[in-house]
Amino acid sequence: MAEEFHGYAAFDKEGILKPYSYTPKPLGDEDIEVEISHCGICGSDLHTIRSGWFPTIYPAIVGHEIVGKVLKKGSKVTDFNIGDRVGIGCQVYSCGKCDECNVGYNQLCSKMVFTYNDVWKDAEGVPTQYQAHGGYADKIRAHSDSVFHIPKEISSAEACPLLCAGLTTFLPLKHHKVGPGNKVGIVGIGGLGHLAIQWAAKMGAEVTAISQSDKKRDEAIKLGATHFMNASDPNDVKKFTHSLDIILTTSGDSNTDWTKYMNLIKNRGTLVLIGLPDAPIPIPAFAFMRFIKVEGTLTGGSQDMKDMLEFAVKHNIRPLIQKVPMKDVNEGVKMVLNGKARYRIVLEN
Structure with missing residues (x-):
């Protein structure tokens, strides 16, 4: 049988x-x-x-x-x-x-x-x-x-999200050798973003948590964010324009204003796509003219997984x-x- x-x-x-x-x-x-x-x-x-x-x-x-x-x-x-x-x-x-x-x-x-x-x-x-x-x-x-x-x-329950959400957000930070002196933006404070904030903060980066409202401001700061940006507030957006070395986008909303996030990145900076919407992503060609790179990421390799679990233990993430x-x-x-x-x-x- x-x-x-x-x-x-x-x-x-x-x-x-x-x-x-x-x-x-x-x-x-x-x-x-x-x-x-x-x-x-x-x-x-x-x-x-x-x-x-x-x-x-x-x-x-x-x-x-x-x-x-x-x-x-x-x-x-x-x-x-x-x-x-x-x-x-x-x-x-x-x-x-x-x-x-x-x-x-x-x-x-x-x-x-x-x-x-x-x-x-x-x-x-x-x-x-x-x-x-x-x-x-x-x-x-x-x-x-x-x-x-x-x-x-x-614990077994806490380990589960690390095996995808944890690895997927850890990998681009590891590959870009994020550390002290880097300014990192995390778009979306959810299942992926709340881990990305913790990784980047423990790596020593200056972290800006980016959300569509002020609701998660206090929680983002508790997680390790240095700054918080309300993406729906034009004054807030203006304050952070051309200020970030790398942005991780962790939300997969098809209605995202990608130009807004590209404008937050410094010259020669990088936008990393993590949360992927079902629909194609419209980014105007001129958004790339400051030598900005856009890249994707796909979970991680075997050594990346081991490194991530070790980092989580060491820094209590x-x-x-x-x-x-x-x-x-x-x-x-x-x-x-x-x-x-x-x-x-x-x-x-």
Whole structure:
């Protein structure tokens, strides 16, 4: 009789998650099977449930902020033991041998398998019959290189958002070697932004938190922001014009005034896109004329994940979370959709 894993899947764009069982890929020699205890709800999950960015392979179990214990392991797995507490982020496989993997960009591996809305491939990179399903479930399998030990100092629930939101906001700051003397802007004080503020502040940067109202001013300062800018106040916007070395945009609103944010950046500065709207981003050509760069970022590689977890422990950086039972997954998703999450929802089995 075939093995079955159980979870909550979206069956169409309506996004109502229902119980679903599937046959997982066979456990390979270098694979790990994890019994899931917690899984965060990420904005990417919502985009996927609704086929926002790309067409979704339905039924789809989403969730890529996964923490649990090692239940089984392949014969060649040496870095993990049964019972170890581990985490899995946005991918469950990379080849570890290609040019991208060799320079630490596992997330750009041509044979990479995303944690969900993807299909497992064979050794030659040919798609198999096994769909990749995520963490709104009881179990998951992943290649051991995509599995990470969770430091004892971090609780399982708090670890979940670090595995995507944490890594995604940490990586561009790491790559740009942000530190004392840098002026960093964080657009959006939510699930991503509240972590980005903490990273940048602990790296020693002068941090400006940017929001559409004054509601989160006090909280942003508590998180480590040096300054707060109300993007709806023209006088506030004028005060910060051409003042920031780098801006991380963490909100994915299709109605964003991108020219406004480009004008906040110093000559030769950088805008990093993290929160991605479903619609194309309109940025006027003249916004680039001050040698401003616009770049994207995609989670992080294996070493980036380890560096991020180590930094979180060293500087006591944690996400602000709300826990929801896994069986109430639709309520958790609704909280995120309605903007009621403060700031990440974590599902508990």
